[in-house]
Amino acid sequence: xxxxxxxxxxxxxxxxxxxxxxxxxxxxxxxxxxxxxxxxxxxxxxxxxxxxxxxxxxxxxxxxxxxxxxxxxxxxxxxxxxxxxxxxxxxxxxxxxxxxxxxxxxxxxxxxxxxxxxxxxxxxxxxxxxxxxxxxxxxxxxxxxxxxxxxxxxxxxxxxxxxxxxxxxxxxxxxxxxxxxxxxxxxxxxxxxxxxxxxxxxxxxxxxxxxxxxxxxxxxxxxxxxxxxxxxxxxxxxxxxxxxxxxxxxxxxxxxxxxxxxxxxxxxxxxxxxxxxxxxxxxxxxxxxxxxxxxxxxxxxxxxxxxx
Amino acid sequence: xxxxxxxxxxxxxxxxxxxxxxxxxxxxxxxxxxxxxxxxxxxxxxxxxxxxxxxxxxxxxxxxxxxxxxxxxxxxxxxxxxxxxxxxxxxxxxxxxxxxxxxxxxxxxxxxxxxxxxxxxxxxxxxxxxxxxxxxxxxxxxxxxxxxxxxxxxxxxxxxxxxxxxxxxxxxxxxxxxxxxxxxxxxxxxxxxxxxxxxxxxxxxxxxxxxxxxxxxxxxxxxxxxxxxxxxxxxxxxxxxxxxxxxxxxxxxxxxxxxxxxxxxxxxxxxxxxxxxxxxxxxxxxxxxxxxxxxxxxxxxxxxxxxxxxxxxxxxxxxxxxxxxxxxxx
Numbered sequence: 001x002x003x004x005x006x007x008x009x010x011x012x013x014x015x016x017x018x019x020x021x022x023x024x025x026x027x028x029x030x031x032x033x034x035x036x037x038x039x040x041x042x043x044x045x046x047x048x049x050x051x052x053x054x055x056x057x058x059x060x061x062x063x064x065x066x067x068x069x070x071x072x073x074x075x076x077x078x079x080x081x082x083x084x085x086x087x088x089x090x091x092x093x094x095x096x097x098x099x100x101x102x103x104x105x106x107x108x109x110x111x112x113x114x115x116x117x118x119x120x121x122x123x124x125x126x127x128x129x130x131x132x133x134x135x136x137x138x139x140x141x142x143x144x145x146x147x148x149x150x151x152x153x154x155x156x157x158x159x160x161x162x163x164x165x166x167x168x169x170x171x172x173x174x175x176x177x178x179x180x181x182x183x184x185x186x187x188x189x190x191x192x193x194x195x196x197x198x199x200x201x202x203x204x205x206x207x208x209x210x211x212x213x214x215x216x217x218x219x220x221x222x223x224x225x226x227x228x229x230x231x232x233x234x235x236x237x238x239x240x241x242x243x244x245x246x247x248x249x250x251x252x253x254x255x256x257x258x259x260x261x262x263x264x265x266x267x268x269x270x271x272x273x274x275x276x277x278x279x280x281x282x283x284x285x286x287x288x289x290x291x292x293x294x295x296x297x298x299x300x301x302x303x304x305x306x307x308x
Numbered sequence: 309x310x311x312x313x314x315x316x317x318x319x320x321x322x323x324x325x326x327x328x329x330x331x332x333x334x335x336x337x338x339x340x341x342x343x344x345x346x347x348x349x350x351x352x353x354x355x356x357x358x359x360x361x362x363x364x365x366x367x368x369x370x371x372x373x374x375x376x377x378x379x380x381x382x383x384x385x386x387x388x389x390x391x392x393x394x395x396x397x398x399x400x401x402x403x404x405x406x407x408x409x410x411x412x413x414x415x416x417x418x419x420x421x422x423x424x425x426x427x428x429x430x431x432x433x434x435x436x437x438x439x440x441x442x443x444x445x446x447x448x449x450x451x452x453x454x455x456x457x458x459x460x461x462x463x464x465x466x467x468x469x470x471x472x473x474x475x476x477x478x479x480x481x482x483x484x485x486x487x488x489x490x491x492x493x494x495x496x497x498x499x500x501x502x503x504x505x506x507x508x509x510x511x512x513x514x515x516x517x518x519x520x521x522x523x524x525x526x527x528x529x530x531x532x533x534x535x536x537x538x539x540x541x542x543x544x545x546x547x548x549x550x551x552x553x554x555x556x557x558x559x560x561x562x563x564x565x566x567x568x569x570x571x572x573x574x575x576x577x578x579x580x581x582x583x584x585x586x587x588x589x590x591x592x593x594x595x596x597x598x599x600x601x602x603x604x605x606x607x608x609x610x611x612x613x614x615x616x617x618x619x620x621x622x623x624x625x626x627x628x629x630x631x632x633x634x635x636x637x638x
Contacts, residue, residue, distance in 0.1 A: 141332075146570065146611045148577050149592050153604070156596060157340050233453050237578055240455050241593060255455065259582070268463045275456035283451045290447075 025218040025292070035291040038284040045281050049103030052096035061089065061249075076269050083269040085257065091270055094249050098274060101250035102232055102281065105166050109231025112170025114224045117177025122216070124178065125185025126208055136182070142175040148237060155243045162245040165238045169231050177223045181216055188215050222292040229285030236278045251278045315624060322620045329612045330382070334375055337601045346599070388602035392595070397606045401588060405610070407477065408580070408587035410495075411504070412572045415511035420568070423516040424561055427523025428554065434528050443520065450517025454575060458510045458582040465506060472502045475584035507583045514575075515568055519561050526557035559630050566618030573611060 029035050048055075076083045082091040124135040151168050158164040188194065189212065197207055238244050239252025246253055251274035258271035345358045345367070362368050369377075381388065387397040423446070430442045449457065466474040478494055494500060530536055530553055539549055577589035588607060595603040 146573060146608070148575055149589070149596070149608070149611075152577075152593055152596050153340070229451075236453055237455065237575075240578060241581065255459070259459075266467065268467070271459050272463065275453070275459055279452045279456045282453065283448065286451045287447070 020214075022217050022221050025221070029288075029291050032291055035288065038287045038291070041280065041284045042288065045099055045277075045284075046103055048096060048099035050100075052099040056090075056093035056096040058090040058093040082273055083267070085261070085267070085270050091254075091273065094254055095251070095273055095277065097249050098251040098254060098277070101162065101248050102236075102252075102278070105235045105250070106228035106232045106281070106285075109166050109169045109173075109235065110224050110227035112167070113173045113177060113227035113231065114220055116170065117174035117223065117227075118181055118216075118220055120174065120178040121181030122185050122208060122212060125182040126189055126204070126212060132182075135178070139175050139178050142172060145172070147172060147234070148241075151234065151238060152241065152243050155238065160243055160245065162248045162250075165235055165244040166231065169234045169238075173227065173230055173234070177227070181219065181223070184216050184219060185212055188212055218292070222289050225285045225292075226289045229282045229289075232278060232285075233282045251275070311627065318620055318623060322616055325616055326613060329616070330379070330609055331375075333605050333608050333612075334378060335371070337605050338371060338374075387606045390595075390603050391600045392598050392603075397602050400603060401591065401607060401610075404586060404588040404591050407585065408573065408576055408589060411507055411579075411585065411587065412511065412569065412576060415508050416515050416565070416569050416572055418508075419512045419515035420519045420561065420565055422512070423519030424523050424558065426516070427520035427561075428527050428557065430520070431524040431527025431531070431557070434531070439524075443517075443524070446517045446520050449513040450515075452514075453578075454510055454514050455578045455582050457513050458506070458579055461506050461510060462582070472505050475582070477503050477584075477586055507579055507585055510579055510583075511572060511576075515572060518564060518568060522560050522564060523557060526560055527553060530556045559626075562629065563622055563626070566615075566622055570611065570615045570618060573614070 030039060082095065084090055085094075120135050120139065124132040151165075151172060154168040154171065155164055158168065194207060194211055197211055202210070235244065236250070236252030236255070239250055240256045240259070242256060244250070244253065246256075254274040255271060255278075258267065258274075261267075261270075263270065345362050367374070378388070385398075389396050390400045393400055426442070426446065430439045433439045462474050465471050478497075478499055533556075536549075536553065539552055544552075573589070576587060577593055579585070580587040580590040581593075592604065592607045594600075595607070
C-alpha cells in the first residue's frame with residue numbers, strides 16, 4: 001500500500017529529481033526495522049501535536065478540586081494517570097497539550113535552520129571565491145559564540161516569547177548545515193555532469209536547481225531531521241531557563257515549573273514525563289539521521305559534530 | 309613557510325581576531341535596547357539619580373570615547389565594574405570561573421578518555437554484536453538534554469537513594485566554608501565531593517558519546533588502510549599494532565576536545581542552574597537579565613578567547629602530533 005503510494009508519487013513527479021531522490025532514500029531507510037520505530041515515534045508525536053488537545057481529559061489550565069480542596073501534587077492515579085502539579089492541574093492533559101508547541105518548535109526551527117544553512121552553503125560552495133570566503137568567515141563567527149548565552153542575549157533583544165525563542169534558534173544553528181553542505185557542493189561541482197551541462201550552455205541558476213540541489217537533497221532531509229531535534233532541544237533548554245513564554249504549555253515549560261516548585265525530586269511524575277518526552281523526540285530525530293548514514297555511508301559524524 | 313614563521317603569523321592573526329571580537333562585543337551590547345539605567349528607572353529610581361549614575365559611570369560620553377576607555381582599561385587588566393554589585397568584574401567572576409572550570413575540565417576529560425577507549429574497542433570489533441549495540445547506551449545519554457539527565461540523577465541518587473545532596477556546592481555543615489580558612493580549603497572535603505558527584509556525572513554522560521562515535525569510525529577507517537595491512541602482514545605484536553592504530557585514529561578526537569570544552573562551557577548554564585552550582589554560566593544569564601553589560605561583555609570575551617586560543621593551540625599542536633600535516637600548503 002505504502003509502496004503503491006510512493007510509486008504513484010514517483011510517476012507524478014517523474015521529472016522532479018529532488019522529490020525522486022528524497023523519496024527514494026526515505027523508502028530505503030524505512031526498510032530498516034529500527035528506523036521504522038523512530039519514524040513511527042515521530043509520526044506519533046506529530047499526531048499528538050495535531051490531536052493531543054482533543055484527547056486530553058481536562059483542559060491544561062484547569063485547577064482540579066476534590067471535596068472543595070485543590071488537588072495539589074497528587075501522585076498518579078486512575079483519574080489522573082500522571083498525577084497533578086502543585087496548583088492542581090492534570091499533568092497528563094498538560095503533556096498532551098505540550099506536544100503541539102514542541103512540534104511547532106521543531107518544524108519551524110528545523111525549516112529555518114535548513115533554509116538558511118542551505119542557502120549559505122550552496123551559495124558559498126557553488127559561487128566560490130570572495131563570496132565563499134565572506135560567507136564562511138561569517139559562519140566561523142557564528143560558531144565562535146557560545147550558543148545558549150548568546151541565544152539568551154538575542155531573546156532579550158527581541159523580547160521574551162515563544163516565537164522569538166524559535167527564531168533565535170534558527171538564526172544561530174544554521175552554521176553546521178552551511179559548512180557541511182558547502183563541502184558537499186564543492187565535491188559535486190567538480191563532477192563531469194556539471195561540466196557537461198556548463199558546456200551545453202546552462203545558466204548558473206539552472207545548474208544549481210537542476211543538478212546541485214537534487215544531489216544534496218537527501219542530505220538536506222537528514223539536516224532537517226537533525227535540525228528538528230536540535231530546535232526542540234535548545235528551545236526546551238531556553239524554556240527551562242525561563243527565556244520563553246511561560247503561558248504556552250510546552251514540555252520545557254512544564255519541566256521548568258516542576259523545577260521552580262522545588263518538588264522536582266519528590267514529584268517525579270511531574271518532572272520526568274515531559275523531560276523524557278523531549279529526550280525521546282530529540283533521540284528519534286537523531287537516530288533517524290543516523291540511519292541515513294547507514295544507507296549513504298557518509299556525512300554522519302561530520303554532520304553530528306557540525307550540527308550542534 | 310617555516311614553522312616559526314607559521315606560528316608567528318598565526319599568533320598575529322589570533323591577536324587581531326580577538327581584538328575584532330572585542331570591538332564587535334562592545335558595540336553589539338551598546339546596540340541592544342534596554343540598559344541598566346532603564347532597569348533602575350523601572351525599579352523606581354528617580355530620574356535625577358539615574359542621570360547622576362549615567363554621568364558617574366561615563367555612559368553619557370560619546371560611544372568612541374567609551375570604547376577607547378574600555379580598551380585601554382582592559383589592556384591594563386581592568387575590565388570595569390559590575391553594575392549590579394558595584395565590585396570589579398574580575399573580582400566578581402574569578403571564583404565563579406574557577407568553579408565552572410573545576411566542573412567542566414575534569415568531566416570533559418574523563419568523558420573523552422572513556423569515549424575514546426569505548427570507541428576504539430568497538431571499532432576494533434567491526435561487525436560483532438558489541439559493535440552493533442554498544443553505542444546505543446552512549447547515544448541515549450549523549451542526546452538526552454542535560455537538564456533531563458540531571459533531573460533523572462537527582463530523582464534517583466538524591467531523592468530515592470538519598471546518597472547525595474540535591475544541589476549546591478557546599479553543605480551548611482562544611483566547617484571550612486568561612487573566611488577564616490584559605491579559599492581552597494573547603495574544596496578539599498568530603499562535603500564538596502558529594503556535591504560534586506552529580507553535576508560531574510551529568511557532564512560525563514553527555515560528552516562521552518561524541519569521542520566514542522568519532523573514534524569508532526576512525527579505527528574502522530585506519531584498520532582498512534594499506535599501511536595497517538602491512539603491519540599485520542609483518543606480524544607486528546598486538547600491542548605495537550594497537551599503538552600504531554591509536555596514533556592515527558586519535559587525531560580527529562584531539563581536534564574535537566577543545567570544541568567540546570567550549571560547547572560545554574556554553575551549555576553549562578543549565579547544569580549549573582539545576583544543581584545550583586555557583587558557576588559562571590548561571591552568573592552570565594543573571595547578568596544578561598540585569599543588563600549588567602560589563603560582566604556580560606567580559607565573560608563573552610573570555611569564552612571567545614578560549615575558543616580562538618584553543619583552535620590556535622590545536623593548529624600548532626597538530627603539526628607535532630601528526631607529522632603528515634605540513635604548514636607548507638597553508
